[in-house]
Amino acid sequence: MERELVARVNTLLAGQGVTATTVGDYPRTALTFHGVEDSIPLIVFDAIWWEADPWAYPLEQEAQSFMFSYVGETEDH
Secondary structure: OHHHHHHHHHHHOOOOOEEEEEEOOOOOOEEEEEEOOOOOEEEEEEEOOOOOOHHHOOHHHHHHHHHHHHHHHHHHO
16 A cells, blocks of 8 residues: 555656655654755655554545645745
């Protein structure tokens, strides 16, 4: 599920100059967002498994939420 989530978030972020990757291991896996040219994460920690059931994970809803989380962070700075 985590690979699918990262792939979908990266699809949603296409053309914005960033890529999402995971850090950590289940159940503490988090997303980080990196500039394509930069190895320093823009958002260091955005937990994937807050209280979600991995068997009923709302992939599309969460992917969009992570994408908007990134966009909101960059607009605040």
